Amino acid sequence: MGRPRTPLIDRERITTAALELIDETGDFGMVRVARRLGVQTGSLYHHVQGRDGVIELVRARLASAIRTEMFAELPWDEAMAAWARSYRAAFAAHPRVIPLVMISPVRSPLVLAQYEQAVRSLLESGFAMNDVMKVIIAMDNLVMGSALDLAAPDTMWEPADHTSTPLLAQALAVEPEGRGDAAFELALDACLTRFRTMAGDGGTAA
Amino acid sequence: MGRPRTPLIDRERITTAALELIDETGDFGMVRVARRLGVQTGSLYHHVQGRDGVIELVRARLASAIRTEMFAELPWDEAMAAWARSYRAAFAAHPRVIPLVMISPVRSPLVLAQYEQAVRSLLESGFAMNDVMKVIIAMDNLVMGSALDLAAPDTMWEPADHTSTPLLAQALAVEPEGRGDAAFELALDACLTRFRTMAGDGGTAA
Numbered sequence: 001m002g003r004p005r006t007p008l009i010d011r012e013r014i015t016t017a018a019l020e021l022i023d024e025t026g027d028f029g030m031v032r033v034a035r036r037l038g039v040q041t042g043s044l045y046h047h048v049q050g051r052d053g054v055i056e057l058v059r060a061r062l063a064s065a066i067r068t069e070m071f072a073e074l075p076w077d078e079a080m081a082a083w084a085r086s087y088r089a090a091f092a093a094h095p096r097v098i099p100l101v102m103i104s105p106v107r108s109p110l111v112l113a114q115y116e117q118a119v120r121s122l123l124e125s126g127f128a129m130n131d132v133m134k135v136i137i138a139m140d141n142l143v144m145g146s147a148l149d150l151a152a153p154d155t156m157w158e159p160a161d162h163t164s165t166p167l168l169a170q171a172l173a174v175e176p177e178g179r180g181d182a183a184f185e186l187a188l189d190a191c192l193t194r195f196r197t198m199a200g201d202g203g204t205a206a
Numbered sequence: 207m208g209r210p211r212t213p214l215i216d217r218e219r220i221t222t223a224a225l226e227l228i229d230e231t232g233d234f235g236m237v238r239v240a241r242r243l244g245v246q247t248g249s250l251y252h253h254v255q256g257r258d259g260v261i262e263l264v265r266a267r268l269a270s271a272i273r274t275e276m277f278a279e280l281p282w283d284e285a286m287a288a289w290a291r292s293y294r295a296a297f298a299a300h301p302r303v304i305p306l307v308m309i310s311p312v313r314s315p316l317v318l319a320q321y322e323q324a325v326r327s328l329l330e331s332g333f334a335m336n337d338v339m340k341v342i343i344a345m346d347n348l349v350m351g352s353a354l355d356l357a358a359p360d361t362m363w364e365p366a367d368h369t370s371t372p373l374l375a376q377a378l379a380v381e382p383e384g385r386g387d388a389a390f391e392l393a394l395d396a397c398l399t400r401f402r403t404m405a406g407d408g409g410t411a412a
Contacts, residue, residue, distance in 0.1 A: 098304075099304060099305055099354055102358055105362055105364040107365070119373045129377060130380045130382065133377050137385060138393040142393055144354060144355075145346070145352070149343060153310070153311050157321065159313070160315075168325050183346075184347065187393070191393055191396045194392070
């Protein structure tokens with residue numbers, strides 16, 4: 001019958017193992033990834049370019065759930081809202097990945113292509129070239145912060161008693177369901193409203 | 207001469223050890239904190255209430271650099287801008303703390319008192335009670351995402367070549383110095399502009 005043709009490891013399995021380690025411990029190491037897969041550490045290097053390469057695989061895994069095809073189909077602001085919502089959902093499922101990808105340069109071809117789509121949409125909508133990255137980074141930051149918040153516990157403020165924070169207690173008491181969604185949508189709407197004043201600008205906004 | 211009066215460990219030293227571990231590895235454990243301090247793990251529990259207690263000490267350490275006294279002195283929007291800027295700077299110095307504090311409930315009296323100040327300022331400025339937490343959480347999310355970005359490398363997008371992402375390459379080429387600051391200020395201004403329409407609202411904004 002011969003040996004099974006499936007290799008013991010491949011990039012998908014390496015990605016899954018690293019993602020599990022990050023979810024559990026906040027980080028990963030090549031040795032721990034190899035141990036989890038039951039292989040020698042050196043074998044990993046036949047498949048990935050070290051730690052940075054693994055971070056890019058994890059980034060690409062999460063980004064594969066992010067929708068950017070709308071940038072070619074919808075007005076830039078509708079596309080950006082859909083992008084931001086799917087982007088937030090993708091990373092909220094793995095909040096501890098967030099600091100790792102945010103402090104490591106983007107090299108994943110898939111993710112770079114997603115940014116290219118966003119840049120093209122903004123340029124075609126008349127944004128000034130030197131405003132484009134500012135707008136995209138502002139959205140990135142809002143999305144990542146809001147993704148972390150989506151992973152927060154339902155009760156985020158827990159005073160020992162409310163005597164020293166009576167107004168916070170009142171504000172928390174009337175907090176509606178889905179506070180995280182409402183806060184995200186409020187900031188998203190605020191940003192898109194501001195960005196609309198920059199579309200068709202052709203010059204430099206402040 | 208007697209023994210030195212300084213105890214081997216105290217809350218400050220525990221906080222420092224945990225913060226160092228988080229900066230280095232993305233997380234901490236009670237055993238590793240004790241090992242770093244050269245004490246038995248059990249000794250830690252005379253000073254802190256377990257892992258959650260240590261997270262609160264770390265949160266309070268960083269929050270001690272956040273300015274909220276302006277909420278009693280300045281118009282709410284100026285105070286909120288100053289709060290957001292100092293808040294971002296405090297956490298940007300320790301980006302890997304961010305996911306830990308964002309997925310753990312706030313119990314630090316210092317931090318709760320800071321939120322109380324913000325809530326009071328917004329209520330006195332006429333924000334509706336059920337808008338207050340939404341506004342504060344929106345700012346929290348923007349600040350934390352932008353703090354992570356401040357810890358990012360200068361060159362954040364690194365295509366292998368620019369042939370498949372020509373527009374991204376152009377947008378990056380004209381990116382000004384301090385892209386992170388400009389993106390943060392843009393989103394901050396967008397949010398404050400939107401929030402101003404809610405001040406004095408007394409009712410419920412969308």
